[in-house]
């Protein structure tokens with residue numbers, strides 16, 4: 081077995097019997113395919129290519145990956161992106177769509193893990209781009225060799241391998257790869273970062289050095305996570321809100337408090353991304369001085385115990401869902417099957433109908449932004465405000481939060 085294949089094998093640990101491999105046809109992911117074949121002969125590989133249909137050649141390129149796979153005896157599937165809806169940034173939309181398509185395909189195929197071809201060079205470029213954004217320890221940390229998300233294990237077994245070595249490996253085997261012209265397009269930050277790195281080498285600022293930094297940042301992140309775990313008792317979820325005991329957090333470093341605050345905000349707003357560090361610092365200043373603050377769609381209101389994090393009514397005023405489906409990405413109302421009902425925020429008009437709301441012990445602001453069931457303008461149920469009518473509100477916080485886990 082070659083040295084590269086040994087590294088891949090070691091990074092995989094115990095490889096599954098069936099493994100998905102995301103192959104764009106570029107040098108990195110083709111090397112991944114060949115290395116996995118060499119490193120894990122007992123594993124059955126299932127290759128997949130997403131055709132983003134953004135360039136005229138893309139369909140032929142996907143078919144070319146199919147031919148390479150056929151030559152290697154590996155099953156291959158092409159998934160086609162249905163196109164961009166014009167929202168946000170095209171690159172980002174394509175990337176999200178790619179992960180979504182691969183996830184659905186993997187689940188449908190019965191796979192539990194998918195391997196990706198990220199390399200040490202990708203890590204170094206990412207670190208450079210994050211530095212430009214002023215990222216902290218989390219953003220500067222190395223990518224994880226395994227990340228569990230969406231019911232799948234996403235494996236990156238080539239994180240310590242260099243792109244140039246992978247190219248040599250392919251050349252030695254006479255294996256050609258597809259050069260995506262966007263890899264040379266200086267409109268993309270990543271391409272500029274790659275070029276910049278070459279220019280910085282004489283300064284001693286090399287990919288190797290950046291990767292070492294990313295590795296140390298990962299260790300620092302582990303330490304900070306450990307501290308946050310030990311301070312998490314100061315954050316008590318309460319029916320969708322979070323009550324922060326500021327006194328219990330007082331002995332902890334500021335970073336720990338900010339980390340937990342960010343997590344509390346994500347828990348309440350069901351946001352996947354954390355607020356910007358500078359915004360978080362401003363919010364922390366306000367609440368420690370006993371002032372209310374609004375951030376990330378969350379109202380931070382002083383209370384007896386410290387601060388209560390409450391979903392901001394304005395952020396959910398327009399949010400609607402069919403009963404049984406997720407509302408505000410975290411609440412699910414469950415009840416008898418009835419046609420023509422809709423989930424919306426309770427709001428002022430709804431709260432006026434809930435006579436017993438004070439007995440719930442929840443503040444008015446929390447109830448205004450709580451999920452309620454409506455038949456047109458008629459309130460049918462508001463479980464959090466004490467009007468149940470056979471309906472229950474179940475909370476499903478976004479995955480991966482410490483608060484969701486510990487309570």
Ligand SMILES: Nc1ncnc2c1ncn2[C@@H]1O[C@H](COP(=O)(O)OP(=O)(O)OP(=O)(O)O)[C@@H](O)[C@H]1O
Nearest residue numbers: 102103104108109128129130131175195196197198
């Ligand atoms: N069109 C594609 N079809 C299948 N797999 C792909 C495709 N594009 C990328 N991949 C997979 O993703 C890996 C990383 O590629 P790339 O860095 O371009 O993607 P990214 O998803 O934008 O990266 P990141 O996750 O770092 O943002 C590739 O090595 C390959 O395994």
